[in-house]
Amino acid sequence: MTQTTASSWLTRLSGGQAKQMLLAFASLIALLLVFTLLNPDAFMTKDNIIGILQSTTVIGVLAIASTFIIITSGIDLSVGVLMTFCAVMAGVFMVNLGLPMPLGIVGALLMGALSGTTAGLAITKLKVPPFIATLGMMMLLKGASLIITNTRPIYFSDVEGFDQIALGSLIGDLIPSLSIPNGVLILFLVAAVCALVLNKTALGRYTFALGSNEEAVRLSGVNVDRWKVIIYAFSGGICGIAGLLIASRLNSAQPALGQGYELDAIAAVVIGGTSLSGGVGTILGTLIGAFIMSVLINGLRIMSVAQEWQMVLTGLIIILAVYTDNLRRRKT
Amino acid sequence: MDSLSSQGPAVAPLISVQNLSKSFPGVKALDRVRFDLRAGEVHALMGENGAGKSTLMKILAGVYRKDSGEVRLDGEPVEIQSPAHAQSLAIGIIHQELHLMAHLTAAQNIFLGREPRKAAGLLLDEDQLNRDTQALFDRLHLVLAPTTPVGELTVARQQMVEIAKALSFKTRVLIMDEPTAALNNAEIEELFRIIRKLKSEGVGIVYISHKMDEIQRIADRVTVMRDGTTIDTVPADTPMPQVIAMMVGRYLEHADKHIPDTSANEVLLEVRGLNRGRTIRDVSFSVRRGEIVGFAGLMGAGRTEVARAVFGADPLDAGEILVRGQRVRIGSPQDAVRAGMGYLSEDRKHFGLATGMDVESNITLPSLKRWLKWGVFLNRAAIHQVSQQMVDKLRIKTPSLTQTARLLSGGNQQKVVIAKWLVQDCEILFFDEPTRGIDVGAKSEIYKLLIDLAAQGRAIVVISSELPEVLQLSHRVLVMCEGRITGEVPGHQATQENLMALATRRESATAPASAAVH
Numbered sequence: 001m002t003q004t005t006a007s008s009w010l011t012r013l014s015g016g017q018a019k020q021m022l023l024a025f026a027s028l029i030a031l032l033l034v035f036t037l038l039n040p041d042a043f044m045t046k047d048n049i050i051g052i053l054q055s056t057t058v059i060g061v062l063a064i065a066s067t068f069i070i071i072t073s074g075i076d077l078s079v080g081v082l083m084t085f086c087a088v089m090a091g092v093f094m095v096n097l098g099l100p101m102p103l104g105i106v107g108a109l110l111m112g113a114l115s116g117t118t119a120g121l122a123i124t125k126l127k128v129p130p131f132i133a134t135l136g137m138m139m140l141l142k143g144a145s146l147i148i149t150n151t152r153p154i155y156f157s158d159v160e161g162f163d164q165i166a167l168g169s170l171i172g173d174l175i176p177s178l179s180i181p182n183g184v185l186i187l188f189l190v191a192a193v194c195a196l197v198l199n200k201t202a203l204g205r206y207t208f209a210l211g212s213n214e215e216a217v218r219l220s221g222v223n224v225d226r227w228k229v230i231i232y233a234f235s236g237g238i239c240g241i242a243g244l245l246i247a248s249r250l251n252s253a254q255p256a257l258g259q260g261y262e263l264d265a266i267a268a269v270v271i272g273g274t275s276l277s278g279g280v281g282t283i284l285g286t287l288i289g290a291f292i293m294s295v296l297i298n299g300l301r302i303m304s305v306a307q308e309w310q311m312v313l314t315g316l317i318i319i320l321a322v323y324t325d326n327l328r329r330r331k332t
Numbered sequence: 333m334d335s336l337s338s339q340g341p342a343v344a345p346l347i348s349v350q351n352l353s354k355s356f357p358g359v360k361a362l363d364r365v366r367f368d369l370r371a372g373e374v375h376a377l378m379g380e381n382g383a384g385k386s387t388l389m390k391i392l393a394g395v396y397r398k399d400s401g402e403v404r405l406d407g408e409p410v411e412i413q414s415p416a417h418a419q420s421l422a423i424g425i426i427h428q429e430l431h432l433m434a435h436l437t438a439a440q441n442i443f444l445g446r447e448p449r450k451a452a453g454l455l456l457d458e459d460q461l462n463r464d465t466q467a468l469f470d471r472l473h474l475v476l477a478p479t480t481p482v483g484e485l486t487v488a489r490q491q492m493v494e495i496a497k498a499l500s501f502k503t504r505v506l507i508m509d510e511p512t513a514a515l516n517n518a519e520i521e522e523l524f525r526i527i528r529k530l531k532s533e534g535v536g537i538v539y540i541s542h543k544m545d546e547i548q549r550i551a552d553r554v555t556v557m558r559d560g561t562t563i564d565t566v567p568a569d570t571p572m573p574q575v576i577a578m579m580v581g582r583y584l585e586h587a588d589k590h591i592p593d594t595s596a597n598e599v600l601l602e603v604r605g606l607n608r609g610r611t612i613r614d615v616s617f618s619v620r621r622g623e624i625v626g627f628a629g630l631m632g633a634g635r636t637e638v639a640r641a642v643f644g645a646d647p648l649d650a651g652e653i654l655v656r657g658q659r660v661r662i663g664s665p666q667d668a669v670r671a672g673m674g675y676l677s678e679d680r681k682h683f684g685l686a687t688g689m690d691v692e693s694n695i696t697l698p699s700l701k702r703w704l705k706w707g708v709f710l711n712r713a714a715i716h717q718v719s720q721q722m723v724d725k726l727r728i729k730t731p732s733l734t735q736t737a738r739l740l741s742g743g744n745q746q747k748v749v750i751a752k753w754l755v756q757d758c759e760i761l762f763f764d765e766p767t768r769g770i771d772v773g774a775k776s777e778i779y780k781l782l783i784d785l786a787a788q789g790r791a792i793v794v795i796s797s798e799l800p801e802v803l804q805l806s807h808r809v810l811v812m813c814e815g816r817i818t819g820e821v822p823g824h825q826a827t828q829e830n831l832m833a834l835a836t837r838r839e840s841a842t843a844p845a846s847a848a849v850h
Contacts, residue, residue: 200709200710200712201704201708201709201710202700202701202704202708202710203708204710205693205700205710206700208686208688208689208693209686209689209693209697211688212686212687212688212689213682213683213685213686213687213688215682215683216677216682216683216684216685216686216697217686217697218645218664218665219643219645219665219675219677219683219684220665220669220697220698220752221665221666221668221669221670221698221756222665222666222697222698222700223664223666279686279688279689280688
């Protein structure tokens with residue numbers, strides 16, 4: 001009695017994972033309902049929904065990048081700053097060096113992958129634990145961004161069409177009443193591609209295997225170090241996409257930005273049911289986790305809840321999410 | 333059946349177990365087990381691995397909860413809730429793997445969580461701690477400074493610290509799980525002295541061991557378990573063959589063992605002058621196509637270390653490895669797999685299986701490259717197909733290919749690990765404790781599988797601490813002690829006695845690796 005190949009990767013989730021996903025999804029719906037009831041006029045408007053989608057793009061992409069690392073039972077503290085570094089490098093390529101936009105984009109993504117590779121090499125070859133290696137990368141990249149820009153933002157005003165990457169709306173061009181920004185499309189595209197990679201490719205299989213039992217993978221004759229570097233490089237490249245998104249949205253590379261984003265990303269991943277001890281996780285869950293965070297912040301803001309209290313509530317939600325996840329785990 | 337109950341004293345036994353049952357997913361570990369322990373006796377518990385001894389003891393120690401049945405302490409029924417509860421009931425257990433913190437001192441380990449306080453409870457009273465510990469050591473006549481960090485002690489000494497810790501709870505029931513497995517003769521004598529001392533104080537001791545001679549020396553009664561049931565309880569001076577017969581029951585028939593002549597076959601694996609620190613010393617051996625070579629020895633003799641080193645899992649100081657006569661450089665498991673080797677670890681959960689992943693992901697893990705489309709995408713249809721073939725061939729009992737490996741029984745988990753190497757078409761297979769934690773039915777299936785694999789022309793190395801297993805499977809037995817090969821015995825000449833003699837030949841006159849015995 002085997003499952004048929006027709007069953008998609010979505011249904012291939014174990015019962016527990018599916019339950020967690022359902023729970024996360026139900027929480028998201030519940031949040032939407034609560035805010036709609038509390039702000040009948042302001043919350044469920046087209047503009048506000050698009051605003052929520054827009055504000056999730058960067059954190060969503062970073063969270064997806066982090067999902068890979070966290071499934072390997074690693075952690076990446078550098079994703080936020082890496083995003084900024086990639087934005088800065090995009091500025092260097094396109095503004096300072098005047099390269100054409102496509103080249104600049106590829107260059108920025110490569111810089112992300114390169115940074116990921118560096119972190120991966122520090123972890124595998126120098127045997128520095130992921131927490132420390134990426135903490136080091138975080139400081140290093142932050143310093144590098146400030147040095148390269150001389151602590152001043154790089155503006156993309158002269159790069160024609162750069163702001164359209166995140167802010168333009170291909171959908172809006174087709175259906176004028178539905179002006180969903182491209183950034184949102186990119187987020188969903190990244191999610192779809194990453195879900196494919198995680199569930200359908202060797203890279204994804206080894207991501208889960210490393211988090212499940214690294215030593216068993218090594219003793220299976222798999223080059224564990226190489227795959228780990230590849231996973232960090234891949235994740236770094238995804239951070240590069242986040243960098244382009246934020247640079248495009250701000251139409252500038254802000255070298256001091258980025259720190260703190262990694263924690264929001266980790267929070268989204270964890271709310272989405274990915275286990276910090278590794279071996280378990282989904283992209284869809286992460287996406288839901290990211291939306292839960294933005295809906296929460298957006299809804300509270302509409303209700304004029306002070307920013308300090310928004311933080312307090314977000315903190316509580318994260319702890320609650322992981323607690324319910326633990327309850328479920330203990331039962332199974 | 334319990335031939336001794338009539339001789340027992342009128343007082344209730346310290347512990348009495350009736351009709352105790354316990355199941356794990358896929359395995360019935362205990363089936364209506366009966367057992368009793370009197371004050372001041374050493375009661376040996378014997379049985380093959382997987383017979384249920386450890387499960388029974390873990391229930392008494394509060395690690396597992398029973399499904400049904402009754403446990404009485406001093407005649408009163410008790411529900412043992414947790415390890416802490418067992419401790420408060422004066423039941424202590426010395427696990428085979430010691431649970432001490434290497435960086436803390438002996439005294440700190442013993443009183444962990446119960447440290448004496450001073451200054452209104454704000455400060456720890458280290459002096460009192462050491463005095464209390466010294467008193468415990470004195471009681472055991474143990475010469476050991478309470479302030480010694482445990483990590484600096486020998487395993488034997490660490491065990492003494494565990495015993496002292498158990499006694500510090502005023503333990504009346506002490507369970508010892510293979511306490512001598514890692515001890516040398518002098519250390520065993522010391523342990524026995526302490527056991528006799530405790531006995532004289534009225535402590536009841538459950539002594540789990542495979543070693544007949546020890547049991548005859550130290551135990552009063554022996555209970556034999558098999559397949560999760562109690563076979564019988566007999567006096568410890570019952571003749572050894574009788575006890576063995578009770579223990580091994582149905583499957584240990586030497587008569588049907590067939591040793592094929594493989595002397596003309598190609599040498600698939602040859603190892604020369606392997607050295608690694610003090611754990612592997614000058615080990616050389618070879619394995620031919622179709623041959624099953626057994627590695628016997630006590631725990632810590634270096635057998636696993638040899639297998640891991642040959643497989644590239646641990647680095648070597650010196651040594652040559654030849655596969656099919658060609659010298660190969662093996663720096664990682666990856667190299668070993670490329671050379672056609674596979675290694676089944678003694679510790680499935682840590683080294684063998686990715687327990688959180690499903691059956692088919694585990695089966696195809698080493699060979700994943702072959703199941704990719706365009707070198708990137710998983711070819712799920714092919715993965716299904718090859719996994720299904722293996723599930724059928726090895727008769728792996730699993731509800732589906734996407735079942736999480738953790739939920740399979742031990743025997744089926746082991747088959748999954750074997751399957752992953754079969755898919756990879758390995759010609760040289762190391763089986764390290766292939767039947768550890770596996771029930772008897774699955775065990776004989778695994779034996780049959782190993783014999784088939786050899787018959788198909790593979791070279792098989794079996795490492796086992798169970799001598800009957802080594803005897804049953806091996807065409808040739810190599811015995812190790814303290815990192816050296818102390819002897820080689822042809823399969824048909826091997827007996828428990830001559831293997832055990834070699835396994836305890838410590839720092840002998842360094843017999844050449846291939847010296848025949850007797």
